[in-house]
Amino acid sequence: MSEINPVEPPVVAAVPAAAPVVEAVHSEQLLSEVAALPALPGVYRYFDADGTVLYVGKAKNLKKRVTTYFQRDHGGTRIGHMVGKIARMQTTVVRSEAEALLLENNLIKTLHPKYNILFRDDKSYPYLKITALPAMPNVAAEPSAVTFPRVAYYRGAVEKKHRYFGPFPSAWAVKESIQLLQKVFRLRTCEDTVFNNRTRPCLLYQIKRCSGPCVNFVSPQDYAQDVLNAEKFLDGETQQVLKALELRMMAHADKLEFEQAAELRNQMSALSTVLHQQSVDNVSDKDVDILAVKVQGGRACVNLAMVRGGRHLGDRAYYPTHVEDAVFMSAVEVEGEEVAQAVEVQVLEAFIAQHYIDVAIPPALITSAPVGKALLDALSSQSGTKVTAVHNPREQRRVWLEMAQKNAGLQLARLLAEEGSQQARTRALVDALDLAPDDLDTLRIECFDISHTAGEATQASCVVFQQHKMQNSEYRRYKIEGITPGDDYAAMRQVLTRRYSKFGVQAEPAAEPLATVSGRMPDLVLVDGGKGQVSMAKSVFEALGLDLGLIVGVEKGEGRKVGLEELVFADGRTKATLARDSAALMLVAQIRDEAHRFAITGMRAQRAKVRVGGSKLEDIAGIGPKKRASLLQRFGGIRGVAAAGVDDIAKVDGISRELAEEIYRALR
Incomplete structure (x- = not known):
């Protein structure tokens, strides 16, 4: 892609014979830049006189698309106000419409333009983490945290050596999945430090939520098999897991190892119960996102529901800003080959484009409104896998979409009610205190x-x-x-x-x-x-x-x-x-x-x-556990050490004058 200098227009774009009819508020330099734009795909940015970004847009044909804004009389509409504020423009030429779409939404997320549909950046999604299995479990060694992987809630940057499942729409969904793994596969959830210092099994072992690896109540090989089965379960391979458990159960029964066979039977029963409760009727859809949009009263809600490993994990609602501007901005797109979109389509496409820039996208999307092919092609090229979208689904997919649509309507109704209540409270306070705000x-x-x-x-x-x-x-x-x-x-x-x-x-x-x-x-x-x-x-x-x-x-x-x-x-x-x-x-x-x-x-x-700043002492060179304990005991805690003078600190056994001065400086 290449950046077009807004001051010196490139030679590739000739000035048209018939100059467009424009509003007189714009400078000759800006109009000449518009006239000199090339007929190539790209992204444009509008700025006001203060340098604030007004709008970021994409175009198959920069010349045709940008000229549209300056050719028409938009009257007193919101787009008219926006066009009247344009003082400067920047454009970037790219190779394809897909590239333009990706660049547009990257810029939208970075610049937060005033007239674009914006979705607030949310916290990172939570994941379920299973720590790495050792290459060859050591049977003879004492039990260690490395030998027995742990299942845990996780949010943050991922490490390649561990396995991560998700993303999940909420922390509750992750914790529910962990409870399922505890019931069925009895994997440990304790911290490594706790595991390494156990001498007897904890309460989770007593209630059959852990197999007790900390005290060698399960062999590394059997535990490793449970970990692999748990991973397959999370990947949606439930029937394969049941089949493998059945084969292991029969093998133990043939060897007259009835206690082990009974354990596997109980595991199969628990897994069957979980599958029944989850109502997984169509496991062909392992990873799917369901997106439903509802627009009402100048506000919009996008409800995102997630299916991972064939299990419906729950949903999350998103509320974009500047939705009212989308109605006016879409009217510009009627010119030439551009087609005006419904607001629902614009909101949905804006969400998909902005959301999946930072989040892994599943191969299938189920949407309440049609999604353009250009957007799907851009997402496919970015993710490296083909992404499809279904607008009118059937069977189980339809049930999922109807549920997402209902939730979107309920969440939007709640938002409108809350906003109406807050505005009434604001007005009541203004009246009660006789305030006179401009707005x-x-x-x-x-x-x-x-x-x-x-x-x-x-x-x-x-x-x-x-x-x-x-x-x-x-x-x-x-x-x-x-x-x-x-x-x-x-x-x-x-x-x-x-x-x-x-x-x-x-x-x-x-x-x-x-x-x-x-x-x-x-x-x-x-x-x-x-x-x-x-x-x-x-x-x-x-x-x-x-x-x-x-x-x-x-x-x-x-x-x-x-x-x-x-x-x-x-x-x-x-x-x-x-x-x-x-x-x-x-x-x-x-x-x-x-x-x-x-x-x-x-x-x-x-x-x-x-109060817990005692660890700061150990960060000082020359302070070990013994000297730290002596200091805390002498002065009654870290606050006492921090309040002490150099002479007092130097009186503690083992603390030299130089070290006392270092401690004094570090704690102040």
């Missing part, structure tokens, strides 16, 4: 809370509510230092000063870099506390010359009961009490509780780091 959707609330344990590990939290929901990515924690332990007022003064000093009329340059906090003042500042905390916030705002009307304290009511909170104002207004069923009070309580949760989790993490 209800942009109302910004920041809430602060202080958390510590008897003055230890004091932290302040700042959570943000905007666009009718909590904005997790904008949460901030502040480590409070230089105050008297337990002084919540001083802690509140410090955090508010650090957060808002850059907005003061006579403030010094910002204490916090703009990249880490919002560039504008919130419409409301909530502090968790009553008159004392509000007075402290008031003094900070007065010193900075900020509006006192922004500060509201959330004071706990009589008996600290939920629903009896009162609102305390810094500008002299009378204390307000909202009704227990007030939507405004519900929103205030939601934000306050989130600030408290965020503060206390940060405080606990910091406290735990200090």
Whole structure:
């Protein structure tokens, strides 16, 4: 592929004889770039005057596709607003439409354009992990974790030496599968350190969920066979597993080894029960993804259900943003050979293209809307295996699709109900506090809370509510230092000063870099506390010359009961009490509780780091287990060591002056 320089158009594209009719808002340079585009496949990006990416698109014919945007009068539509903002353009020529599609969605995931359908990056999918089998199990050796593989829940980068099954749509699906493997094949799930230090079998052995390899209750060969059968089961080869178990059972019976035969019989019975519960009627579909899309009320939901090894593992819902723009953007595609797509098709194709960039794709997709051949070809070339999609399935596949469609509808209805409720809460709070935001959707609330344990590990939290929901990515924690332990007022003064000093009329340059906090003042500042905390916030705002009307304290009511909170104002207004069923009070309580949760989790993490920080000593060169134990015993723990001076540390047996200075520096 090649990048087209937007300033110096390539010679390959001649200017057409008839210049397109364009809107006068665009510069001559931009129009000349559009006119000079080649009739080749590629990807285009539109930018506004601030350099923000507006839209990323692909085209079989760059010249024809991009010219369409500038030829027509789009009026007051959303696409018209978007075209009116275009100040700059970049294009990349590629070899094929499939390449253009892959590049387009890579750019969408990287640049997050304002007018594209976007799916939020989710956490990585969980897997079921079975550690590697040894090449030749050593029968005579003591039992070790290496000899007996472990089955475990796993999330992260995979290692080639182990086997991974999945991905699974949720942690619950992985844990359910592990329980099945425990019931049928009795594989161990304990950590290697636990395994290597067992002297008697654990409770899982007693309830027949483990074969007791830690105490040699099963031979390495038999355990290895159970591991292989478990892997075949997860791969969907259930009938082969049953057949192999039956042959082993008959072989033991012929040798009059009836106890071993009975164990295998019980294993077959458990496996048959699992298969019956899973209702696996069609095991020809071993790995399939089922995708159903529902669009309603300007929002959309894509429900992804997974079948792995012939077993339905569950589903997960995804909610794209900018769906409303898809309707307008599709209208452009009517020109020439382009055909307008239904919104459902656009949402589904956008999900498939963006989702499977980072996730392995199964060979078969079952979809509620048709998927274009170009997309399937691109996915096939990327994965190295042929990918097919079925739009109108039959039999078991149809049952799976109907279930996914029903779940998509239910999840979308729940989302719309929640959003409607949150918007009602936002409006209720605006009315109750007589706020006047420019736009209800942009109302910004920041809430602060202080958390510590008897003055230890004091932290302040700042959570943000905007666009009718909590904005997790904008949460901030502040480590409070230089105050008297337990002084919540001083802690509140410090955090508010650090957060808002850059907005003061006579403030010094910002204490916090703009990249880490919002560039504008919130419409409301909530502090968790009553008159004392509000007075402290008031003094900070007065010193900075900020509006006192922004500060509201959330004071706990009589008996600290939920629903009896009162609102305390810094500008002299009378204390307000909202009704227990007030939507405004519900929103205030939601934000306050989130600030408290965020503060206390940060405080606990910091406290735990200090309390269990004894391992930091062993990271210091020259400190082994004995010296570490001596130091902790002498000073009563890692906190005591950290608080001690060099002279005190040097008095401990075995600690030289040089080593004491190294310890002092490392812990501070």
